[in-house]
Amino acid sequence: MRGRAAAWSVLLTVCAAACGTRAEPGNSPENPPFSGAIGYHKIDGTYVLLDPVADLTDPSVVADSPAGPFHIWFTYGGATIRRSDLPHLGTDATPPRPALSASEPWEAGRVAAPSVERAAQGFRMVYEAATDVIAVVVSSDGETWTGKREIARGHTPMLAGGHLFLQDSGFVYREGTPLFTGTDPDVIVRATPSDRLIWQMFYNCPGRNSIAICYAGSWDGASFVTTGVPILQPDQPDETGPSAVLSTDQAILFFAQKPTGLKSRIGAAVAP
Amino acid sequence: MKRQCALLLLLAAAPAHANPLDAFGLGSRAAAMAGAATASPEGIAANYYNPGALAAASSMSFDIGYMLASPHMSWNGRDAGVDQTRGMFAGLNVPGRVGGLKLALGATIFLPDDRLTRVKSEPLSGPRFIYYDNRTQRLYMAANAAVGLGHGLYFGAGFVWMSSSHGNVQLNGLVGFPDPEQSDLRLAIDYQLETVRYPQMGLFWQHSDRLTFGLTYRHSFTLRLAQSLHIEGIVGPLSHPLIQNGKVDVSSQSTDLFQPAQLAAGMAFRVRPRWLVTADVVYERWSEFENPGAAIQLSADLKDFNRFVHIPNPPQPQAPYFHDVLALRSGVEYSVPRRGSRLEWQLRGGYGYEPSPVPDQFGETNFADGDKHTLGTGLGVVIRDVPLLEQPLALDAHLAWTIVPARLTRKALETDPVGDFEASGWVLATGITMRVSF
Numbered sequence: 001m002r003g004r005a006a007a008w009s010v011l012l013t014v015c016a017a018a019c020g021t022r023a024e025p026g027n028s029p030e031n032p033p034f035s036g037a038i039g040y041h042k043i044d045g046t047y048v049l050l051d052p053v054a055d056l057t058d059p060s061v062v063a064d065s066p067a068g069p070f071h072i073w074f075t076y077g078g079a080t081i082r083r084s085d086l087p088h089l090g091t092d093a094t095p096p097r098p099a100l101s102a103s104e105p106w107e108a109g110r111v112a113a114p115s116v117e118r119a120a121q122g123f124r125m126v127y128e129a130a131t132d133v134i135a136v137v138v139s140s141d142g143e144t145w146t147g148k149r150e151i152a153r154g155h156t157p158m159l160a161g162g163h164l165f166l167q168d169s170g171f172v173y174r175e176g177t178p179l180f181t182g183t184d185p186d187v188i189v190r191a192t193p194s195d196r197l198i199w200q201m202f203y204n205c206p207g208r209n210s211i212a213i214c215y216a217g218s219w220d221g222a223s224f225v226t227t228g229v230p231i232l233q234p235d236q237p238d239e240t241g242p243s244a245v246l247s248t249d250q251a252i253l254f255f256a257q258k259p260t261g262l263k264s265r266i267g268a269a270v271a272p
Numbered sequence: 273m274k275r276q277c278a279l280l281l282l283l284a285a286a287p288a289h290a291n292p293l294d295a296f297g298l299g300s301r302a303a304a305m306a307g308a309a310t311a312s313p314e315g316i317a318a319n320y321y322n323p324g325a326l327a328a329a330s331s332m333s334f335d336i337g338y339m340l341a342s343p344h345m346s347w348n349g350r351d352a353g354v355d356q357t358r359g360m361f362a363g364l365n366v367p368g369r370v371g372g373l374k375l376a377l378g379a380t381i382f383l384p385d386d387r388l389t390r391v392k393s394e395p396l397s398g399p400r401f402i403y404y405d406n407r408t409q410r411l412y413m414a415a416n417a418a419v420g421l422g423h424g425l426y427f428g429a430g431f432v433w434m435s436s437s438h439g440n441v442q443l444n445g446l447v448g449f450p451d452p453e454q455s456d457l458r459l460a461i462d463y464q465l466e467t468v469r470y471p472q473m474g475l476f477w478q479h480s481d482r483l484t485f486g487l488t489y490r491h492s493f494t495l496r497l498a499q500s501l502h503i504e505g506i507v508g509p510l511s512h513p514l515i516q517n518g519k520v521d522v523s524s525q526s527t528d529l530f531q532p533a534q535l536a537a538g539m540a541f542r543v544r545p546r547w548l549v550t551a552d553v554v555y556e557r558w559s560e561f562e563n564p565g566a567a568i569q570l571s572a573d574l575k576d577f578n579r580f581v582h583i584p585n586p587p588q589p590q591a592p593y594f595h596d597v598l599a600l601r602s603g604v605e606y607s608v609p610r611r612g613s614r615l616e617w618q619l620r621g622g623y624g625y626e627p628s629p630v631p632d633q634f635g636e637t638n639f640a641d642g643d644k645h646t647l648g649t650g651l652g653v654v655i656r657d658v659p660l661l662e663q664p665l666a667l668d669a670h671l672a673w674t675i676v677p678a679r680l681t682r683k684a685l686e687t688d689p690v691g692d693f694e695a696s697g698w699v700l701a702t703g704i705t706m707r708v709s710f
Contacts (some may be wrong), residue, residue: 029398033347033348035687193685194681198692216686219686225687227687
């Protein structure tokens with residue numbers, strides 16, 4: 001009986017040895033949750049949009065989906081606002097086309113720093129006119145803008161959650177209330193997976209050798225907490241005017257960068 | 273390249289915990305009954321569920337089988353990419369008598385298809401499914417001995433083996449500065465795998481033909497990974513060195529594997545001749561769980577340049593504050609009447625509930641987990657009159673479905689890099705087992 005036992009054991013072990021024993025590497029976690037607060041790296045090629053004759057600054061991006069297309073409004077040459085469309089990262093953007101020009105006396109020949117958001121009738125844009133006028137304008141298609149009117153004083157405005165954010169004298173304000181030191185605020189209000197609102201602000205702050213991009217968050221839109229350190233350090237002088245597109249699995253940060261001796265252009269960074 | 277490999281070895285932190293049998297069971301019969309087998313393990317299953325039951329067996333048996341468990345865990349509704357566990361298991365139970373004393377020896381091994389064990393590096397705050405991530409990616413090897421104490425009482429004990437890792441990387445020589453091409457460094461790697469073992473023991477009591485009890489203790493098991501990097505040498509040209517005998521030391525300590533101490537109490541009651549009902553209560557001491565993130569220490573002696581160098585304190589792993597849990601398991605087995613056939617069929621089912629030991633995550637750590645509900649089902653057949661075999665041949669198959677209901681994590685900080693998330697998932701496990709008795 002022991003002999004039979006040994007024979008069966010050997011037979012079964014040989015059969016078992018024929019079972020699959022292929023090896024595969026262990027995976028890193030896929031699709032890990034992330035908030036968009038850190039982890040950005042600039043995309044290959046650094047910029048997504050440039051113009052050989054004019055500085056492009058203060059981008060404001062509205063995305064049809066987290067992967068694009070991206071509709072980008074920006075200051076063109078310092079005094080007008082133009083628009084370009086980017087199908088998705090890695091493709092060529094359309095040539096800049098005029099979106100908004102100064103036409104009112106109080107604009108004093110200058111419109112700049114657009115911030116565009118979707119609205120019930122199409123789109124709403126707040127922008128800076130003259131030297132410190134904040135104005136609003138609306139559009140049904142994002143191409144033709146009407147109904148210009150002044151709403152405040154300050155610089156680089158942003159509408160989010162029904163509130164106006166802007167900068168003045170090196171401070172970020174929500175309406176008339178100063179929040180913290182910084183410039184060029186871009187605020188996104190969205191629901192977290194646990195169904196509470198989070199206000200996420202990307203703004204300019206002092207960097208290593210130049211202007212960098214920092215992050216602040218808030219649960220109520222009134223009291224913001226900053227990380228205290230830049231989330232994206234400039235490798236070109238001055239990377240300004242951040243505009244973020246956030247989703248549950250990827251964040252894209254658009255910004256203007258001004259290489260020494262070259263025209264300012266629009267760059268992008270992604271996370272994670 | 274060698275240096276890069278050495279650094280990779282050094283910086284690897286390893287979040288791996290417990291073993292695949294804790295998660296998916298051993299043998300199709302026990303897995304079909306949701307793991308409620310402390311008082312009724314059969315064959316090699318006794319090597320895990322209750323070593324004492326080895327001596328209660330009436331004949332020598334050899335088990336072999338294959339198991340596949342496929343986790344489908346997700347956060348925020350998107351697949352987390354948790355790896356499958358699959359592999360072969362086999363074992364032997366050899367009961368006998370010495371001078372009227374019932375004795376038995378048993379051994380079992382679970383051999384994963386993909387790897388013997390896995391060391392995986394994740395950031396300290398990296399989100400991970402702590403229960404299913406690396407926990408199940410390891411070899412399991414156990415050997416036990418059991419003895420009959422009389423009056424239907426049996427005691428068994430044994431060890432489970434693993435290996436521990438200790439590594440030391442040394443770089444000595446000249447660091448070329450400002451011209452790195454002049455560097456002349458010698459690399460030495462000293463890496464050791466040391467055998468470690470932890471005990472387990474069980475009491476098995478056959479109160480009557482209808483009623484058995486079991487009590488099993490599995491000891492806790494923490495496997496640490498210790499690695500260090502030592503760089504020593506001259507910086508600058510040999511003729512005019514900037515730093516003479518400078519030193520940089522980096523050491524990393526992390527938890528490679530963790531298994532909570534477990535105390536399982538079980539009962540099996542044959543309510544009718546063909547109906548067996550089992551129930552287990554398992555206490556799991558998860559409060560001893562340590563953060564698997566690496567604790568890194570840095571020090572440097574750069575002589576005259578020390579005043580220019582400030583080494584910040586590396587972040588240290590926070591205490592995870594897991595809590596102990598009580599898992600409940602129940603199973604049922606029905607033997608279908610043979611009616612003269614060579615085949616005796618058995619139908620099995622079970623339900624298990626294991627609460628999550630993971631506290632709410634609102635700080636730096638992001639351990640994803642949830643309560644686990646397991647539904648098991650299975651089929652067994654005992655084949656009699658098999659050629660060459662004097663004893664029946666048993667074949668078992670099982671299918672177990674574990675559901676991890678959605679659990680929301682709400683972070684305290686508005687600037688948290690991970691943010692709020694929802695973790696959920698399910699695991700489908702299946703397997704077959706064949707037992708040959710002699």
